[in-house]
Amino acid sequence: MKKMILNPVFIIGLLIRLCLIFLVAPLAVTNLYAPFLDFSTDVLSLDPWYNWIQNKGDDSAFPYGIVMWGIFLPFIFFAKAIGAPLLYAYSLTLLIADFSLLLILNKLIPNRQNLLLFTYWFSPIIILASYILGLNDVIPALLIILAILFLKQNNFKLAGVFLAAAVSAKLSMIITLPFFIIYLFNNRTLRNFFSIFLISFSLSLFVFEAPYLLSGAGIQMILNNPEMGKVYQLSINLTQSISVYLVPFVYLIMLYFAWRIKRLNFDLFQAITGMAFLLIVLLTPASPGWFVWCLPFLILYEAMSGRIAIILVSIFSATYFLSTLLATPIQLATGQELFINDYLSFPYHSGNHLASLLHTGMVAIGLILAIRIWREAVKKNDFFRLSRKPFIIGIAGDSGAGKDTFSDAISALFGENSVTKISGDDYHLWDRQKPMWQVMTHLNPMANDLEGFSNDLVLLNDGKSILSRHYNHTTGKMSKPHKVKSNDFIIASGLHALYLPVLRECCNLKIYLNIDEELRRYFKLQRDVHQRGHTVERVLNSFEKREPDSERFIRPQAKYADLIISLQPIHPQMLKNADDKSPIRLKLSITTKNGFNKLALHRVLVGVCGLHVDIIVSENGAEIQLTIEGETTSSDIEMAAQILCPRVLAFLDIEPKWQDGLLGLMQLITLTHINQALTKRFIE
Incomplete structure (x- = not known):
């Protein structure tokens, strides 16, 4: 974090924000938010909306929940205590939320500080919406990304708490809940934690929303909020009384696609959630602040994709900035209203469609981004391909x-x-x-x-x-x-x-398990007598009876195997003297026809696990045989898997159960072949 704060790009971005805080007095803040916060802190109550409405306040002044109100209170109280303008308290709260969101994104995308500073800290979307227009959407965006971070860290309780806080801060954030539910339910390794998340979310939402839902004035503010009706403005009229609303339609389609993916991993979850945000914002005559919701997801996509994605998002942000400035008045700290469109001259004033043309271009680029996210972050995702x-x-x-x-x-x-x-x-x-x-x-x-x-x-x-x-x-x-x-x-x-x-x-x-014959008979005798209750005579007779069928039907299957695993005693005489005091020492023989990277495996088995490994390659190179001796632990095998199979580790359980010794080595060898087979299948 220290390196980021000392970066010149961060310092310049911070100075821009501080200058705007002192130079601009956003209309939304001076006319709506600041008066409500001022009044509600004079007479503290869990139902500040009621007191405001009773005092003939504007019913669209603060259509947000208790969490949003509570986040602004510390600086509001401090500003009132020292006699500072509440506008500064409001803006500094947004600045802290803005900086916090930068830090959270840095945790989600480690080692990409330059990308974050240029694409987030310098984003025209954040600067315009938060510091020029005074919109507070950065706060619910921060809470949503915090919930996603805790979800990635498998902290399902805190994920539920912060998602509930985001919904309380801004009710629109409820659109993310179904994606959280689908992710936890369709990711089978996480399904056991589904109830933990849901209980945490429900209890937190009850605590956060109870004061709001019990307040008739609070509900009145929500219902009278003009942004609520924007969802229904884009529609197809079927009859005079029936219409198809396109925004809910697209949202339901996105939920269906998310549900149809049989198993979501984290990358798929955040990509599909980001697509839903982006499409909803694009298809709605949205408040400029709504674009803040999808910005973190666009940055996650940029980090995954590359240069073309960065260019497209930059153009998207620039067209947003210009089209919004042309259509929205700005109030300076001096009280003067600045309307950029008044300073521009066109040959045909009546045909001045520049703002609309810019907005059209922004929507087109946004749709291209949505298509690219689907193609690159979803369709090419290993989990998506495995789900089919x-x-x-x-x-x-x-x-x-x-x-x-x-x-x-x-x-x-x-x-x-x-x-x-x-x-x-x-x-x-x-x-x-x-x-x-x-x-x-x-x-x-x-x-x-x-x-x-x-x-x-x-x-x-x-x-x-x-x-x-x-x-x-x-x-x-x-x-x-x-x-x-x-x-x-x-x-x-x-x-x-x-x-x-x-x-x-x-x-x-x-896979064919080709255990040493004498060792197989020893293990089978132990299993059938002690575990399955057979007599020694019956097991010995079965050996003789089954030998012809074993030679005829079972052993020939080895020639079809990609991987032949054989357990062998280090010395045959050990079987004769085996008992609890003198356990059998074994070695592992591996025969593979897949042509895997034997050198990398040899290096890791020797260097990490401390084993002795002999390698024999057939004359034509089509078959490789490894003989592995020595003792190793589950922790060493887990470390070896992280080196050899980083791609397939995402498919493992939250806490995979690695075994010690040769069984753990069999797990590792098999995992390397699964990794190779998955790669081959995805290429095809």
């Missing part, structure tokens, strides 16, 4: 290879609300007690409804829900059918997850 089709991970492997454990670990990264899991076990044709299992094993495709498995995965890939049963390994029976919804990420795991071509074609990432 889920990302499917297929995980195959033999019984006891760790498919469920691995699936749970991947699911823990993206969060339960974002992941749908379907298991091949749920498509066994018979319960465990059926005699068919005496002549056929679970590994035989004929013993499973692979057609149903495929059809269900196709439906989920199409965004549709399915009815599925669940196989209970304890009872050996299927549950009743239950509804399973599609999601952002779908994990399809099972013995035959990569067996059929249609299953493989549905998958964006195909």
